[in-house]
Amino acid sequence: MKKKSIGIGLLGLGVIAGQVARVLTEKADELAEKVGCPLILRKIKVLPQDLKRPQAKKMSARLFTTDDDEFFREPGIDIVVEAIGGEKPAFDYLKRAINGGKHVITSNKELIAKRGIELLALAQKKGVGLQYEASVGGGIPLIAPFKHDLVANKINAIYAIINGTTNYILSMMAKEGTDFASALKKAQKLGYAEPNPENDIEGTDANYKLAILTSLAFQMRVRPQDIYCEGITRLTGRDFRYARELGFAIKLLAIAKQNEDTIEARVHPVFIPQDSFLAKIDGVYNAVHVEGDLVGKVMFVGEGAGARPTSSAVVADVVSSARKIALGVGSLSTWKEVPGKTIKPMADIVTQYYIRLAAKDRPGVLAQISAVFGRNKISISSAIQPESDEKTKTAEIVIMTHPAGEKAMQKAIRQLGGLEVVKEVSNFIRVEDIEGG
């Protein structure tokens, strides 16, 4: 049976929901042409304070309700779009929508990272679609490629810059030699960082997004707490200086790798070769580098946040759901887990390391430091002493290692900290040898 129109219900009226409402209205004709019938915004569930937003004042008051029951009882809604953010009450809302036989679309990364598989299983049971393209990378197609375009590949690796705020801060630190605190302040002033920036700078946002991408790419349940996560707050101007001198850039990467029967998933700052593709991604841009056994390397780049790019993905999901409803072909949402894979503990990962430390400036110090690495079977690829402070008799030493285990490295760092000649292990940063591209 062909439908005459498709009804949309919107949860929330923040910047993203407001922009989605605007696109559905302003592009109504083009979207109707693409779907095969009109998309009609039937109801918007708001909080009382949302009604004061300028966006609300431009719209018909009949569209709004502050009452959950009224929203969910509205008969003309085929598709529910959630753009509230956060785990609660979004989870309960989507569950209720799915149980009511609605197709659902969300841009909520926290919700999908924490409860996505649960919701997908429910959607599958109820025969409705759950789509979440906008939850990672704004308008950059990232969910669809893993679901469809790269489906013939074994995904071997993902290296992703998926948090624009931290990439903006790191780009500024690299280019202008700004320290972390001033770079953060500037990003906040320009609106690229939130007044409370913790979610971004501690890596939590990237963690959610990596949980979503890895679950999909490796077809297994990867929860946010399964992913090692370290933010960018420990980085200093000195680290950027040494990185540059050694031929590296510093980026906050979300990294995932698939081996025989284990996977790695981690978010932390890394040294990557200056001439690698990701090293060149500056500012608020996001970039996801994927390696598949057939496709080789593919990269997806774009603005990873903001109301307009996010609305591009949300409305594409709406069109895709609506086309299926209009044609009466139903939804194809499924969740299939390939069993037998486990997540490698962080202690077991192997990578190279950059270590910067402050030591007493006297003969024999490097020998003692090297001995600690040697005892832990970590081999040093280079050790330089770029600076020493005459007054405090302190030398700064920068060490790059060959590939070594994280467990051994953590032990070595503790032992270095205990050496009488070492004043401080100032920083250590992992190194990813991403090839060219």
Added chain:
Amino acid sequence: MKKKSIGIGLLGLGVIAGQVARVLTEKADELAEKVGCPLILRKIKVLPQDLKRPQAKKMSARLFTTDDDEFFREPGIDIVVEAIGGEKPAFDYLKRAINGGKHVITSNKELIAKRGIELLALAQKKGVGLQYEASVGGGIPLIAPFKHDLVANKINAIYAIINGTTNYILSMMAKEGTDFASALKKAQKLGYAEPNPENDIEGTDANYKLAILTSLAFQMRVRPQDIYCEGITRLTGRDFRYARELGFAIKLLAIAKQNEDTIEARVHPVFIPQDSFLAKIDGVYNAVHVEGDLVGKVMFVGEGAGARPTSSAVVADVVSSARKIALGVGSLSTWKEVPGKTIKPMADIVTQYYIRLAAKDRPGVLAQISAVFGRNKISISSAIQPESDEKTKTAEIVIMTHPAGEKAMQKAIRQLGGLEVVKEVSNFIRVEDIEGG
């Protein structure tokens, strides 16, 4: 009705078809898991000489037929994959397959560029799917983003490096100062260029791909002959040197723009800013930069050719068709044209220009040259005389213009050629001021 298995028929056994057959066999279990039932390769239509290929000898002889009728009468085929290439006989084969109710998948850019809309209309009429993701950019998702992910956007511009051979040659010319002929020879030796390279170096291959992308992105019929096309054979080491000195890179770009009611589509070498994203794409990589009104700028990068990346796209299309067949939901292939748009003639486009010419080395020459530009209302942004040859009394002059119309520029170039003081207009190259990204 749920199907127990999906039958595949393959047209051709060249490198791509051979690789597709290999993936269908080697990944049979994973693909069956993803589709919901097994994919079974039922028949391969080959030429007698294909049977001598090593790939053929590894497969059961029962799979092969050299007889068209036998192939098309095979009852168990649901999906026909065409990987012969060229317009004929591929067109007739696909038409026959579609008329026989088969879903069809092709990696054939020439066919889709020349006859795609005809085949899509037929597929729509017959209720089957026609998919062609592999026809542009190998395994990089490029068709799907325009069909699905970016569907809410008005596409304002596409800038694409979509021919790996020419990008490899141009990268070599830029990096090693190699001249065109030696770069081509080296590319041929390494297998990056065909023994007969015309299709690549004259821009024909990029032209086909741009016809496909623009038809889809702008929802209008753009034929290869509608696209202005110029290859890379006129570029010399000197052009690369001046480009670098002026802050540009030289790339063969496929360019498309959408204005109010006209579109531009053209393939030619361009100067682009050295710090633009596309300037950094070297070697055989492809990159497509898309600008949408909502999404802003998004870029897709990867290996644009080769059997493995291409098989990634072909098999993804097979899985997508097969899922729909397995679920009994039918195909969604459609072709919808938005009427009222026309293609702007090349004479009407406006861009900046780089002009290199050889003139007599004597006073007043630049004044005469400038006068020609002035008469044609073209304003010069810089004119330099980097070199002069004492012996031949020849000065090389390099001119960069402000935005000017192509018609005026062509006229100016003819007039320059007629000046007594101008020995030769050595080259002229358009300039695209692609912003950052």
